[in-house]
Amino acid sequence: MDAAPIVFSRINGATSAENRVYPLYLPQDVSYPCVSYFQVSATQVHTMGDGADLWRVRMQVDVWGTTYASARTLADEVRGKLHRWRGEQGNVRVIDILFDDEDTPLDPDMMTYRVSQDWTLLLTTVQEG
Numbered sequence: 001m002d003a004a005p006i007v008f009s010r011i012n013g014a015t016s017a018e019n020r021v022y023p024l025y026l027p028q029d030v031s032y033p034c035v036s037y038f039q040v041s042a043t044q045v046h047t048m049g050d051g052a053d054l055w056r057v058r059m060q061v062d063v064w065g066t067t068y069a070s071a072r073t074l075a076d077e078v079r080g081k082l083h084r085w086r087g088e089q090g091n092v093r094v095i096d097i098l099f100d101d102e103d104t105p106l107d108p109d110m111m112t113y114r115v116s117q118d119w120t121l122l123l124t125t126v127q128e129g
Contacts, residue, residue: 001042003057003121006089006097007082011035015077016070017063026064032112033065033074040118057121058100068104068113075102075115082119088126095122 004023012021020034040058047054063078065071083099100118107114 001044001055001057001092001123001125002039003042003059003123004037004039006092006094006121006123007037007059007061007119009089010081010085011037011061011078014081016074017077030064033063033070035061035063035074035078037061053125054095055121055123057123059119059121061117061119063115063117065113066111071104071113071115075117078117091126093124093126095124097121 008021008023011017013019015035017033017035020031022034022036024036024038026034026036038060040060042055042057045054045056061078061082063071063074065074079099082097085094085097087094098120100120103116105114105116
């Protein structure tokens with residue numbers, strides 16, 4: 001199950017990154033602050049009984065800024081848009097979005113600041129009729 005559209009729709013245009021939200025990696029001449037995201041894994045959860053179509057999806061969301069303060073602010077905005085959100089998008093029902101952890105990896109060659117967040121999304125398909 002692909003959770004990337006859910007993450008994109010919750011963040012794009014709703015934070016200080018505005019529409020600078022990119023899958024997988026940042027474009028070469030990107031403007032900051034911005035967000036990149038990718039799906040780490042998707043595991044179908046085994047259930048007893050009705051064989052529900054339940055998925056546990058792990059996502060990584062990286063927020064980027066030209067200062068540590070701008071990266072921190074954006075990380076807090078992203079957390080506010082994702083954490084514990086529930087709803088439907090297309091034929092996917094979001095049972096819950098859970099914040100797992102956060103890191104601030106250091107790269108001395110980069111002239112930007114990054115906050116890396118890990119998320120777990122619990123998803124199922126919407127049943128017709």
